[in-house]
Amino acid sequence: MNTTTTVNEFAGNAVTKLCGVRYPIFLAGMAAISGPKLVAAVANAGGMGTIGGLRLPPLALRRWLRETKELTDKPFGVNLVPSFGGPDVFEAQFQVVLQERPRMLSLFYAEHYPRMIARAKDAGMIVMVQVGSVELARQAIAHGADIITAQGSESGGHLNRGTIGLLSLLPALIDVADGRPVLAAGGITNRDDVRTVMRMGAGGVLAGTAFVACEESNAHPLYKQKIVDATVDDTEYRTGYSFGWKYGTPHRVIPNRDKWNLLRFMGGGARAIDKPKMAQKLSLYAGQGVGKIDRVMSAAERVEELAKGLADERERDADGGFEGLQLRYA
Numbered sequence: 246m247n248t249t250t251t252v253n254e255f256a257g258n259a260v261t262k263l264c265g266v267r268y269p270i271f272l273a274g275m276a277a278i279s280g281p282k283l284v285a286a287v288a289n290a291g292g293m294g295t296i297g298g299l300r301l302p303p304l305a306l307r308r309w310l311r312e313t314k315e316l317t318d319k320p321f322g323v324n325l326v327p328s329f330g331g332p333d334v335f336e337a338q339f340q341v342v343l344q345e346r347p348r349m350l351s352l353f354y355a356e357h358y359p360r361m362i363a364r365a366k367d368a369g370m371i372v373m374v375q376v377g378s379v380e381l382a383r384q385a386i387a388h389g390a391d392i393i394t395a396q397g398s399e400s401g402g403h404l405n406r407g408t409i410g411l412l413s414l415l416p417a418l419i420d421v422a423d424g425r426p427v428l429a430a431g432g433i434t435n436r437d438d439v440r441t442v443m444r445m446g447a448g449g450v451l452a453g454t455a456f457v458a459c460e461e462s463n464a465h466p467l468y469k470q471k472i473v474d475a476t477v478d479d480t481e482y483r484t485g486y487s488f489g490w491k492y493g494t495p496h497r498v499i500p501n502r503d504k505w506n507l508l509r510f511m512g513g514g515a516r517a518i519d520k521p522k523m524a525q526k527l528s529l530y531a532g533q534g535v536g537k538i539d540r541v542m543s544a545a546e547r548v549e550e551l552a553k554g555l556a557d558e559r560e561r562d563a564d565g566g567f568e569g570l571q572l573r574y575a
């Protein structure tokens with residue numbers, strides 16, 4: 246075995262052991278978009294699916310967690326954004342999570358709620374925190390995060406800081422993570438992206454936009470098509486209004502440029518249940534990886550494509566290709 250292989254396997258294995266999944270490939274917990282069907286499809290394909298819990302009232306959150314359990318017997322997670330609805334809303338959601346106890350709690354914009362990390366860990370969950378700066382990573386580690394996700398400025402949706410590109414952020418967070426796995430996020434769509442960040446020492450990857458354009462996602466068909474049609478030039482970093490978030494929170498969208506359309510100013514994630522008119526007019530959350538997404542596929546196909554990047558090419562030649570890789574991550 247060469248050195249690269251050992252580093253890759255070690256890094257990936259830490260995450261797979263912690264989370265009990267086959268591949269260190271994470272679906273972002275995207276509000277409204279990452280529902281039970283998508284989460285279960287990713288989990289059944291060997292990745293870590295994550296329910297998008299943001300905005301979900303406690304009863305609906307419980308329903309989504311239970312529906313997911315019916316669709317898969319594999320581990321999965323849930324994402325919450327504590328700063329979004331205020332302490333009472335968050336506590337009500339958190340109580341449901343403690344009762345239903347999925348394998349992983351994923352947190353975003355969580356720096357003012359440090360006790361949640363210890364409470365989730367006491368309940369037996371793994372806690373992942375997504376951040377976009379060294380300062381935020383240090384805080385999350387001090388509060389006990391098991392896994393850190395480096396959110397590069399390429400990322401779609403909301404950004405926590407959002408000013409540092411993944412190539413620079415990832416090594417900086419690995420440096421301060423003190424051996425904890427660091428996932429790479431932002432523009433991850435295919436095997437080449439995965440291979441690149443694993444070689445840099447990532448413990449795994451987290452992808453959002455690439456899974457929006459999957460058959461099982463709750464995104465409106467027009468939204469999926471916009472992602473397929475978009476080129477790398479087509480996303481924009483914004484700090485204006487985005488549905489319920491504090492004004493000024495940075496986010497990345499495919500903008501809508503129609504001059505007379507007020508919805509063009511709003512970042513959003515049009516869902517399958519939304520009217521086509523709305524889906525057509527909204528600016529849509531998406532990351533810079535859009536230029537590498539050329540069709541809608543099943544989530545299993547997307548996980549398989551990403552998993553192929555976990556193997557170094559020489560290793561694949563030597564160990565029997567993708568089947569060999571599956572065995573090693575089994």
Ligand SMILES: Cc1cc2nc3c(=O)[nH]c(=O)nc-3n(C[C@H](O)[C@H](O)[C@H](O)COP(=O)(O)O)c2cc1C
Binds near residue numbers: 274
């Ligand atoms: C449609 C969409 C919705 C998102 N919603 C959330 C969310 O609710 N919570 C969260 O922590 N991150 C959310 N994100 C950000 C992701 O966690 C992640 O940082 C991002 O998708 C990674 O970049 P990529 O889209 O280029 O893969 C969202 C991203 C997208 C594209």
